[in-house]
Amino acid sequence: MNTDVIIVGKGIAGLVLSFFLKKKGIRHLVLDRKNMAKHFALAETLPPSAMPLLQSLDLIKIFEKNAIQKTYGYHSMWGNTRIQNNNFFSQLSYKNGLKINKKAIIDDLEQLCNEDVMGYEKMLNMIISKDEVTIEVENNHQKEIINAKMIIDATGRNRAILKKLNIPIQLHDNLICFSCHLPRVKHPKLTYDIFVESFEDGWGIVSALDEETNILSVFTNKENLIQLRLKDYKGWQSVLSKTIVLKDFLAKQAEVKIVGSDANCSIANCLSGENWMAVGDAALSFDPLSSYGIANAIYTVKEALSVIESYILTGDRKGFAAYSKTLFSAFDSYYMVKNELYRAESRWMESSFWKGFFRLEDEENRIDNTHRQNGTRIILD
Ligand SMILES: Cc1cc2nc3c(=O)[nH]c(=O)nc-3n(C[C@H](O)[C@H](O)[C@H](O)COP(=O)(O)OP(=O)(O)OC[C@H]3O[C@@H](n4cnc5c(N)ncnc54)[C@H](O)[C@@H]3O)c2cc1C
Helix, strand or coil: EECCCCEEEHHHHHHHHHHHHHHHHCCCCEEEEEECCCCCCCCCECCHHHHHHHHHHHCCHHHCCCCEECCCEEEEECCCCCCCCCCCCCCCCCCCCCECHHHHHHHHHHHCCHHHHHECCEEEEEEECCCCEEEEECCCCCCEEEEECEEEECCCCHHHHHHHHHCCCEECCCEEEEEEEEEECCCCCCCCEEEEEEEEEEEEEEECCCCCCCEEEEEEEECHHHHHHCCCHHHHHHHHHHCCHHHHHHHCCCCCCCEEEECCCCCEEEECCCCEEEHHHHHCCCCCCCCHHHHHHHHHHHHHHHHHHHCCCCCCHHHHHHHHHHHHHHHHHHHHHHHHHHHHCCCCCCCCHHHHHCHHHHHEEEEEECCCCEEEEECCC
16 A cells, blocks of 8 residues: 555544645545553543644534534632632633544544555554655555554653654653543532632643533642552542542542553653654643643644645655754644743742652753754753
8 A cells, every 4th residue: 555644643632633634635544553452531621722823724613513513711729728719711812722522523533534544453564764655564464564654653641753763752750640530520619611720739620521421630640659549439439538629520430441641741852754744742742731721732743734735746855854953843842831930839939740840940941942843853961
């Protein structure tokens, strides 16, 4: 089988890229591993600042159609014990964000890209040379070889292609997350159905999934011992006893499924090569505090699109290095803003979770001193 672009990964980044390549008439194939973990609804939100991007790319209809609801603000308790009302009325262009059903968006995008998506059970071989990519996959004990001019890593934090290319990943923190679905509780003090609260060992967010269900997520770092208690719902009561409002959302249930995941802020040392690129979380992944992961995935696709088009149609590789440079710069700006946000919580500066954010200045200076050449990022000691 011959094509021009192989996209590995069928998340938002991979499918949005497929959607645009199809519009441009560029031959491609999305490879989707069949035995991946089942989808767990997180009711992800997109802030109002992400709406112009969706609008400019003509994606807003798909997102609005599959929105659980429009969001007009959220409540938080961060830095002190006051419940803060963060409404979106003062936002410039859009006064609302979206709480989305990610699975429904992925299903819709897949429908639009159907003939370009291929499931596989096992990847047997992958050879990336300067001018050609060859992948061998297996399905029902049948082997299939796919040749292409280039390959895209859209496998999220798994970074399957970057791993094969031995590209190091810079982890900027060790944030992990545990989430569960609980019967919906409507809190008398909250009008919005999204609430964020910080506590000594991390922070948590509760958000309504539907009329009956809340999703509760607790974030801490890998070194923090509360993660052992968060793996089993029986431990959540004691962990959240340190919170003021979040604990009210716990239900008295014995059996609750807990899903754990990495939620760190990380970036690959190299985001593109001579005929490969990483998009979405595979390239750079953001701490979910920003709610900017999905907008970021779409932004990286937008940046990648003209580079791919130019390489496939004319063989021009100049865009690859420029792509890396743009993304490194976007990541660094975000990273500074995110750390400032964490430092706005100074009640537990000595706790194992929070103290890291107050000792970051050195690292931030180190990032300013990076050398970036031909899309490769080298950190100075
Ligand atoms: C707890 C939590 C809460 C979040 N909340 C929000 C939020 O409110 N708002 C927001 O904007 N973002 C949020 N995010 C982040 C957001 O979900 C991601 O940034 C976004 O989904 C990234 O999309 P992606 O397509 O790059 O990667 P993914 O969504 O991870 O998709 C990657 C795809 O690649 C597939 N894949 C993986 N390995 C392989 C392989 N070896 N071969 C083939 N396929 C493979 C996976 O099955 C998946 O389909 C949250 C993240 C977490 C962890």
